[in-house]
Amino acid sequence: MKSAEKAFRLSAWPISCLLPAIVLLCFSSVTQANTPFNDLLIPPLIDSKHSNTPIHIEIRNGQHEFQTGIKSATKGYNGNYLGPTIRNYRNQPTRIQFSNKLEEMTTVHGHGLHVPGSIDGGPQNKIPSNATLDVTYPNQQQASTNWYHPHIMGSTARQVHAGLAGFFLIEDENSLTLGLPNTYGVDDIPLAVQDRTFVEGRMQPYPKIMPHDLREPTLIINGTLNPRVKVPRSLVRFRLLNASNARSYEFNLSNDATFYKIATEGGLLEAPVAIQSLKMSPGERNEIVLDMSDGQTVELIAKLLPKKYHSIFAVLIPFSKKVSMLRVEVDETLPRRTATLPKTLNTIHFYQPDEATVHRHFDIGEMDINGQQMDMSVINFRVEKDILELWTIDGGRHPFHMHGTSFQILSRNGKPPEPEERGWKDVVYPNGEVSILLKFQHEATEEFPYMYHCHILEHEDMGMMGQFTVE
Ligand SMILES: [Cu+2]
Known part of the structure; x- marks a missing residue:
């Protein structure tokens, strides 16, 4: 039995047997396997500046060798497992054609992207088997690390687990001139x-x-x-x-x-x-x-x-x-690169809570939000574009995510956020009660609404999700 499995199965033991095990667990740090190290795989880079347009991404079944010579059944974007990293530049649109070569429906959600609901890749943006979806991402937001993954109702957990996920990076003038390490796959x-x-x-x-x-x-x-x-x-x-x-x-x-x-x-x-x-x-x-x-x-x-x-x-x-x-x-043979970090990285305009005209409360239940479960035919609420809103997310241990924008944390359990959280986010683990400030710049219609949901994929698939429009 693997040691981590062991840790979980200990829960069946009587308390007297547990205590020595707990002491051991608390103070031991172990490597996870006795196999030799493998060189970290770096997803291939597609730089939108230097690639033909449209970029083609094939969603397909694969066979990935996690261990040399042993094949596992997987899914991937243009490959066996995961997908290429797509590097984009602010205000330079990227056109991508996603071809679904699976025997099942999927969607491609641009997680973190500020895009209209019509190209957000939520459960309504289905790509049937053998169909192709043509999307042009506007890339109007600042430099950020985003990702793309399926968001199909009821199958997201299984499709992501099989390997469907990839990085979608946005760079801008600031991120490229700050002097941060930015040689892909090297530093x-x-x-x-x-x-x-x-x-x-x-x-x-x-x-x-x-x-x-x-x-x-x-x-x-x-x-x-x-x-x-x-x-x-x-x-x-x-x-x-x-x-x-x-x-x-x-x-x-x-x-x-x-x-x-x-x-x-x-x-x-x-x-x-x-x-x-x-x-x-x-x-x-x-x-x-x-x-x-x-x-x-x-x-x-x-x-x-x-x-x-x-x-x-x-x-x-x-x-x-x-x-x-x-x-x-x-590796001493690699040329040395960046030696110092810039003292200033970005200018963030912080929202003022007294300017928020709309307050919403999200009560996180066991497998519901505000007592409701996902119903594709129900719009749970409607948001007005460009209006500052204050959302309070109440109830602990479910990572909360919403589509279409980034937010700022106003408070955690009544206290201001730590410096490391004073930035733009799109997922928050409340661990109590958290208040956030946010605004939407793009439209999401009833046909293609935005989602808000728990990002534990099983919970999302079981209906811990809702939808809203922005008009
Ligand atoms: Cu959850």
Whole structure:
């Protein structure tokens, strides 16, 4: 049995047996497998500036070798698992044709993109099997790390699990001239973090009966088992995406060193924030910078939250399972690159709460929002374009996401957000009550409304979602 599975199954033990195990778990940090390290896979880059238009993306079945020589059944965009990173530039539209070569319907949602509902890729924007969808993304928003993934009602969890996810980056004049590490795959590296189950090196398919929330024992990054990445002896930027179905993580470094958070989902922070740990729920993105100038190898560690938050087991274990998820090694043969971080990164115009004319409350239930479940034929509320709104999301442990815009956190349980959260976001893990300020600039009609939902994909598929228009 894998050690992480062991941790979860301990919950059946009597308390007297549990205590020594808890002590062990709290103080042990283990690597997740005894297999050798694999070089981190870097998703191929499609730079919209240098590629033919339209860009073609084929959504297809694949066979990915997580372990050399052992094939697992997967799905991917233009490949076997995950998809290319598409790099876009502000105010330069990108035209993409998505061809669905699966035997089933899918959609492609641009998560984080400020686009009209008609091209948002929600459950209404279906691409039937063997059909092609032609989309032109306006890219009017600031530099940010976004992603694309299916959003088909009832099948999102399974399709993402099979491998359908990719990065959609936007750059702008600011991000390109600041002097941040920005050589793709060298010192600017995307990391899509997921959890999966492997039996004899083969990724296990999505369960036939959808679980309440799928949390699996083995971490992979960009489809790489036990990954290692070699970087220059410089500052290195990682674009972290929690692309897991249901798992939240807390990341830190094996030497407990400080690193810098430079961006949230919707763009760069005003200034780098020095941190020693970083929590991320499904759907969230954060850009971090590591200082590798001392040449020492470091491991990125992930703390896994226990499966049942509310069980007595979760209460008994204040520090949950730790897993080494990425080994970062300096390669002295690589030319040195960025040595210092800029002191200022961005100018953020902060919304004023007294200017919010509309207040909405979202009461998060066990598997509903405000007592309602997703009904494709119901518009749950209507928003007026360009009007500042204040939303309060109440009720704990479900990452809340809405389409079409980015928001700012006003408060968490009545307190102002920490500096590392004072930026543009589109997913928030409330852990209590959180208030956010937001405005919508694009239209979403009744035919193609925006979604708001829990980003635990199983919860989304089970109906923890609603829809709204912007007019
Ligand atoms: Cu949820």
